[in-house]
Amino acid sequence: MSNNFTYTFFNCFDNPQLCILTFFCPCYTNGKTAEAVGHNCVLCGLAYIVGGCIAGGIVRRKVRETKDIEGNICLDLLAHAFCPLCALVQDNREVCGAPYEQAMARS
Structure with a gap:
């Protein structure tokens, strides 16, 4: 494994729509x-309601495996324990790209 996350951990505010959605409904972001x-x-959305840190860490581990990103399950759990919203946004942006980032200007 030699890759890093495309989006840095504290860049969750670069995507305001996803950030707001995650703030109000983190289970939805984890599920997607x-x-x-x-x-x-x-199931993953419901699991996040019951055990956010663990459910988020498990999904984050799968994201890392899918994208061949360095790390371990302990770091995944710590990310979701200490800054769950940033971790959820980073995980989502990594696998889903940036579906909420659309140009606002009309052509």
Whole structure:
């Protein structure tokens, strides 16, 4: 494994729509990220409600495996324990690209 995350950990505010969505409904973001890496969206969303740190860490591990990113499960769990919103946004942007980043100007 030699890759790093495309989006840095504290760049969650670069995507305001995703940031706001994640703030109000983190289970949705975790579910959609899980779905993008092959897990069940609904189950992972519900698991985040019950055990956010653990459920988020498991999805983050799958994101790292899918994208061949360095790290370990301990760092994944710590990321979701200490700054869960930034971790959720980073995970989602890594696998889903930037679906909420659209140009506002009309051509």
